[in-house]
Amino acid sequence: MKKYNVAILGATGAVGQEFLNLIEERNFPFANLKMLASKRSAGKKIQFMGKEYTVEEATVDSFKDVDIALFAGGSASKEFAPAAVKAGAVVIDNSSTFRMDPEVPLVVPEVNPEAIAQHKGIIANPNCSTIIMVMALKPLYDIAKIKRVVVSTYQAVSGGGKEAMAELEQQVADIVAGKPVTANILPGAALKKHYQIAFNLLPQIDVFKENLYTKEEMKMIDETKKIMSDNDMRITATTIRVPVYRSHAESVNVEFADEVSVEAARKALEAFPGVEVVDNPDEQLYPQPLETSGKNDVAVGRLRKDYSIDHGLNMWVCGDQIRKGAALNALQIAEYMIEKDML
Known part of the structure; x- marks a missing residue:
């Protein structure tokens, strides 16, 4: 070779x-x-x-x-x-x-x-979150055109770099030891204010844009449309930093142009390269950041019909943002x- x-x-x-x-x-x-x-x-x-x-x-x-x-x-x-x-x-x-x-x-x-x-x-x-999401969207899009996507992300601190990971570790140690907590990195080292991430959630990743979405949220919206070659797809995103070291998770709600059953979605996802379906409610099996860290595949689970709209589906997606992302x-x-x- x-x-x-x-x-x-x-x-x-x-x-x-x-x-x-x-x-x-x-x-x-x-x-x-x-x-x-x-x-x-x-x-x-x-x-x-x-x-x-x-x-x-x-x-x-x-x-x-x-x-x-x-x-x-x-x-x-x-x-x-x-x-x-x-x-x-x-x-x-x-x-x-x-x-x-x-x-x-x-x-x-x-x-x-x-x-x-x-x-x-x-x-x-x-973007790492975009990659993880479109890996789950593509096999579904091949079944029926996707009209709208609503995604909320739960992104690991490693997305903020080594310094963010070190700060989470230090904050946890300080809390356990009863010491004051300091924050100098998240939601972003270059931003004006910083907040504790240990035992907390931060609804800001990157800077806010004029439309009040963050730059990270707009990346997911714009990049997904480009990758999928579909500018008509409606997408809204909320990106959250969570106190997890590695592997992002996403709650994804999809509205299709036609009916897609949970069974058909599962079959399409199982056949798609790079996707692992982990979805057995009876056994309490579903994707988790700890389980996907260090792995190449994107895991999809919690597949269920969205009864609030016609042709809707909910899913939970996890992937290692340093690897596949x-x-x-x-x-x-x-x-x-x-x-x-x-x-």
């Missing part, structure tokens, strides 16, 4: 580390691997598959002879993606920089792989391109 030169931008972060885990797990065919990060992380050593790698500072000249550039996300994408493409690499970007660019395909390989062929050097990875999805795009000889 042909092997490819791969660069990981953001190699020291959570998504970058997950890229490495998955490259090894999936036996990804790489020839050379370049670890890139910010100036403050340059020089760090990473042990990977029996070899020591030195993290390099990312510059516009870092992508010579690179075939695939996996970008873990963040503001660096805007600066370095054009340089990588100019050097001949295909960029698979996990940031929000290019997602709504009409020239850039926004891809979940199980849902819209045909969009990959339209790329001009950059392919965007959707980020690193795995990006790597699957690269694997698809290799399989189809698109590199």
